Amino acid sequence: MKKGIGQHQIGETVDLYLLIKYAKKGIASNGKPFLTLHFTDKTGEIEAKMWGITPEDEAKYISGTVTQVSGDIQDFRGNRQLRLKTIRKPDKEMKAEDFMPSAPMAKEIMLEQVNQYLFEMSNAKIQRITRHLFKKHQQAFSVSPAATKNHHEYVSGLLYHVLSMLELARGIADQYVSLNRDLLYAGVILHDMAKVRELSGPMGTQYTLEGKLLGHISIMVSEVDEASKELGIEGEEVLVLQHMILSHHSKGEWGSPKPPMVKEAEILHMIDNIDAKMNMMDRALDRTQPGEFSERIFAMDQRSFYKPIFID
Amino acid sequence: MKKGIGQHQIGETVDLYLLIKYAKKGIASNGKPFLTLHFTDKTGEIEAKMWGITPEDEAKYISGTVTQVSGDIQDFRGNRQLRLKTIRKPDKEMKAEDFMPSAPMAKEIMLEQVNQYLFEMSNAKIQRITRHLFKKHQQAFSVSPAATKNHHEYVSGLLYHVLSMLELARGIADQYVSLNRDLLYAGVILHDMAKVRELSGPMGTQYTLEGKLLGHISIMVSEVDEASKELGIEGEEVLVLQHMILSHHSKGEWGSPKPPMVKEAEILHMIDNIDAKMNMMDRALDRTQPGEFSERIFAMDQRSFYKPIFID
Amino acid sequence: MKKGIGQHQIGETVDLYLLIKYAKKGIASNGKPFLTLHFTDKTGEIEAKMWGITPEDEAKYISGTVTQVSGDIQDFRGNRQLRLKTIRKPDKEMKAEDFMPSAPMAKEIMLEQVNQYLFEMSNAKIQRITRHLFKKHQQAFSVSPAATKNHHEYVSGLLYHVLSMLELARGIADQYVSLNRDLLYAGVILHDMAKVRELSGPMGTQYTLEGKLLGHISIMVSEVDEASKELGIEGEEVLVLQHMILSHHSKGEWGSPKPPMVKEAEILHMIDNIDAKMNMMDRALDRTQPGEFSERIFAMDQRSFYKPIFID
Amino acid sequence: MKKGIGQHQIGETVDLYLLIKYAKKGIASNGKPFLTLHFTDKTGEIEAKMWGITPEDEAKYISGTVTQVSGDIQDFRGNRQLRLKTIRKPDKEMKAEDFMPSAPMAKEIMLEQVNQYLFEMSNAKIQRITRHLFKKHQQAFSVSPAATKNHHEYVSGLLYHVLSMLELARGIADQYVSLNRDLLYAGVILHDMAKVRELSGPMGTQYTLEGKLLGHISIMVSEVDEASKELGIEGEEVLVLQHMILSHHSKGEWGSPKPPMVKEAEILHMIDNIDAKMNMMDRALDRTQPGEFSERIFAMDQRSFYKPIFID
Amino acid sequence: MKKGIGQHQIGETVDLYLLIKYAKKGIASNGKPFLTLHFTDKTGEIEAKMWGITPEDEAKYISGTVTQVSGDIQDFRGNRQLRLKTIRKPDKEMKAEDFMPSAPMAKEIMLEQVNQYLFEMSNAKIQRITRHLFKKHQQAFSVSPAATKNHHEYVSGLLYHVLSMLELARGIADQYVSLNRDLLYAGVILHDMAKVRELSGPMGTQYTLEGKLLGHISIMVSEVDEASKELGIEGEEVLVLQHMILSHHSKGEWGSPKPPMVKEAEILHMIDNIDAKMNMMDRALDRTQPGEFSERIFAMDQRSFYKPIFID
């Protein structure tokens, strides 16, 4: 099978179909306009500059366009960059969806597995609220990325992140028997659900206005409030679920107005952390040769990770 | 008129009716039980120890009881303390309410004045949401303290704080004409409204469970959401009002998951600050002689304020 | 009336008289010299690059020169930039002063109004010290900017800032009757007065050596000391005025070696904050369309402010 | 079976054999000497004051002594305190060991299980170094607490903590297949091993001099260096193992001179965190009634945890 | 020679003439008044409680009184405390000065040595300003402590600290020839000189009002301003001297509104640090046995220092 853009090394020449994820016009130091293009396919991403553009180019090569591109992969300040030789619209119609990176599992299978966790819950109030909200947002939830960048920022990334956390939750609850599985599973399923409102969706993902002014945590706390009223559910379960969502970033400076004050809320935060960090480290190390350090990971204090030689 | 407990100096002997605000049993270093009593009347508060108590004393002198008390006011580590001589239940029935410190204005007048600000609003959406919530919580709102300690921690303290902020808001909006009065007034009226759910009320004020796990900011954001749905109001006004409430503590580490990102939200935070600080400084300086420093104010970085002699 | 440089949008072509505020020579990546020019007129500022310059150009287009300029306004990394087509010295003599942005009120009127506040003071010591220093620095004070950037950085910006704070002070003192008006007004008038020594004046504003090594706070504390000795004034008033100046940045890390320890000093800090922030937010939002976020404001934690659509 | 000291409530009268864990002489405010005694048995701990002591009492009731004690359990500033009625040496010889709290598993079984993890390792260098050090310190390791306070501070606490972490490690490595099991297991087994040198052992646990001046992290890095030289092992494995130990506290301010820069080191830190926090939360919540908040947990930012009512 | 109070160990009985440094009345838990007395002589300090006092005792045993005292030295929470047996006024008149701890050198010798450094200066402006201020404050300077606590808090402590720093300065200037000796010596002599105004003098040392509201740094900057005007000295020397004083605490949060921006200012800060820390460590370690840790030193991050056994 033909290699994708993420699999080519510096020095190689490529000729590929690529989707334009972002396109931004700039002015070069010689005063001429150019485009900065972020290309993507299922295997990865690359940036390119298109020099000396015409107004037609600017109108033609916009976000969401599939293009046929050739060029060389070069090193630019430690990152790969594509030096464009040719770019054109392909002869045949091609779907943007087929070029967007996505989770390594089919969304139908993932939805099915999350449903299994819902099914296992024994507290009816927690189960009903969680299932209600899961159904309500299921469509957007099943394709949303988990973030605009850093981790799980691809189609169905949110669902994949949640499923991975559910598996961690099960393992930890098996080991520490005092943990309440219902709370933990519900917390995992709901904690980031309002990302479907905070983010604009899988293509050209941006923050929405309510995402910026309220954030997914506050939005989701209101959603649980509303859902419980709609379902006629009262009691501490509603409050504790809201608290788990509210506190899952753990600290005020990270966006949680209250720190975890329920045991399962503390564990939810830690599971979230492990899955996000594993995702970031794995991606950075996939692009690193044994005996080398990875690129710096912004969301992990700009750390760079070493890939030992003895781990083949 | 007879002086109240807050008006007596160290060295004076008192004989007064006082309300027990808190009562807590302890064990002295000689192994005998004693009570720590916080007495209050309209003019202030004082602590006393009741040594060598009987089980009957413990049952009799509980929070909410009006007592007749005599003793001397002494200095204890820089604070006034009452050295009890006699304590007994008064012969006649006396109402606890008559002994609780409260705002320096009648609540009916204050409610009327807040209504005036509501009346001045020109944006119908903002006005309807704010009025709806003001009516809904009016009863509790009119007696609630603004906090358990630090500032405006007395009967109707919340309402007094809001009214004082509304006056500041009007003055600032007169000066800076770009400010939107509706947003600013609505923000002031709503910002702390959920303290009626966060706190247990004016007597023996404590945090409620939802106060601890969610906090008044998150509770109020949900209330605005619910109110707007109930009233069938949609649009940016709802979102911006929620943002003003959400951001009024200004920083993550102070409890706001988002910083102010709307001009009126920033001003709301500053007005809140001025009124709270004026209240704390005035109270501390009322108890300070010219040429002396006040007691340290906990919520103002433990600062102590100097009262100049030339200001009589 | 013809539009000024601050009123032109990206994409427009301009032909204007503009003052060169700064000019700095650089070397392009092709090794050739160029000038970075900051042009200004009453309505705003813009940056431009002048490529391939000669030594004559370098000598001709210096800070303080009025020029006749044509070109296009372009977007450069999110900011407006002027792409120069032609530049030349105008045929007629033009005064730099006529092109410098300045306060929206005449300095004579503002001086008169500040005098009114001086006149209202009742404490003779405070009044005499404040008036003495106000007279001493009146000339520089009446044209000085309040800063090199961020807020009120234009001709008479300092005076405008002070007058605006005096109005805030009056409103707040009307509301909180325990505040001492003399102290508050004097604090406002004096707090930034030494900016006339810290900064080099309204044209091409830079920090002076004493500005860098001592700062306006320490300089002004010495000035009050000297003034009181010259006027033969002694007493706590001198000390408290010095303290108000010393503490008006509130915290050590913001440049105040002592935090406010007098009530009016605390309020002075807050008034200063409100007026500076209102100025920054208003300017940023003036350039923002409804429904958009403003540029980031450096001195407000890099925050960007949203301009609601419903506020026309 | 008779209840232990940890199972008695405030208000109950007890008559028990208890071990003196600490004994410290003080001077009461009446000038007379007294002893502060920390009593313990398998079920918990309690503090008591012994008033009006003689020099004989002081010599008799020292750390490590088993005593027969009667008294009442009282509340002292929110903590349980024992009000002593009688205390004497028991008639029969009793072993201190039988009164010390210890891990809930037999040390022989735990050692056997750790051996199983060692056996599963496939990298011979990592396995040999880890086994060598495990054998070297096995005796002390099998009884050492993991800390002087906060978590796992009981006999065999260190071994129990390590075994619990190994189980977590296995679960996480099952889920994230890119993790190297050998490194992770070795990191878990070695990370706190030098606590056998940092702490003085299970009875009256204190920091040793080398514990204070170097700390268990630095000591253990030297031990791995020495072990590898002794075994003639060279290569990156030695270095990476040392790095895992060095970085397991994650940040400089928490005692790690280098942050994790190898994926397994990051995960080691997170597993350590989860197990320590679960231990602290479980212990605090075991002493908490449903519907109440636990005592504050010092090492978790002084947080107090709520025990929901719906979790029976 | 008879041992002083600082030389007696816990357990010893003493009969000594001692000066009362502070006396403070309190109320015991039995409701009776008592005095807390801080006694001092040349060799050290000790605290005592005087129980069951009369109003006559309170009037008699005040700060500044020399007394004849007998009692036992006991341990109170890790510190020595005197258990009073008898206390009375001595028969003969005794001077308080003879009982106050003071610098280990005669002030006349120290003044002479500082003069020597003044004499060595070659820049006439720096020399004249420094000498002028040194003469002006010489009397108070020669007896002032350097602080109320922490380091050099005894009679002539300020002068001793300055002389010690001058010696360090000479050594460092000998080694780094680029340093300007005049600036460095002048900076050392002037940096803390305004402590003679910030503190109330050697007996019962407290902060003065100007000490609290302005601090010694700001006071001294004004003094240099005034001195240079009086002497008719102008030029950069004045400014740089002021900067050295202003910046000698190095950071805003430590009280310096500007950080050092002149090389000698940076070195001044470091010399100040070394001398203060040596003084604190030496005093703490003088009271520590080899093989033990010292008490915690508050101003050095609460650290405790180990006294190695091999250093006899």
Place this chain on the structure above:
Amino acid sequence: MKKGIGQHQIGETVDLYLLIKYAKKGIASNGKPFLTLHFTDKTGEIEAKMWGITPEDEAKYISGTVTQVSGDIQDFRGNRQLRLKTIRKPDKEMKAEDFMPSAPMAKEIMLEQVNQYLFEMSNAKIQRITRHLFKKHQQAFSVSPAATKNHHEYVSGLLYHVLSMLELARGIADQYVSLNRDLLYAGVILHDMAKVRELSGPMGTQYTLEGKLLGHISIMVSEVDEASKELGIEGEEVLVLQHMILSHHSKGEWGSPKPPMVKEAEILHMIDNIDAKMNMMDRALDRTQPGEFSERIFAMDQRSFYKPIFID
């Protein structure tokens, strides 16, 4: 004698033999490859760009090559930059060593002087360990830089730094007689010794893998452990020496897992600081004209230092 590269001013034309310290290929904004070259000789360093390079150029002009270069010195964003006119390999063979900046003393003399300090030690254990390690690493130690940048980053920079610190140590120990000279001298000699393992040596200095993963502090602590075992030395001296090395960066966030807890360790940290800062300030000020501010010094909080005019 002909001027070196460090002695030429902006605007001058040069023709010099220069060593290439680093060479890095980049891609210009026009898409063409270029080299960034860091040239050095004994007198200083300069950066240059070589445009439009061929693959042959890339292979020829690598790190460690001596070249003959001509060009102009220009200003580039406040730093000097060389505009290359010609570059070629010299006709005759030239040694890289002759072009590398190095300490201002011959290494043989410095080694001899350090030996003198070793000779003066009286504690045999400290002396033997220190001498053993000094001999072991003498060769690398005598040429190693002290850092990759910031201070003493030249051939023999480490040895020069150590010798300078030894002289400071002697002066301070002369003044404060309670300091133990053996500990202090040994601490100075050993504290940075493992930089010979942390850094790759004097040419093209980089961090080694063990430098990155462990750091010189941890490496050296292990080396002292090993040395003492090899020499059969036991006792507190070993532990205290290890502690001095461990704590010499003073704080966790600066890389020391333990703060100084021995007096000589605290002084070691301060001496290290003085010498490093003097080196940084002197270098920055050597390139600064009187009456100007130096470039910003990265490792001193980005401060810029003023060079007074009156210091000629």
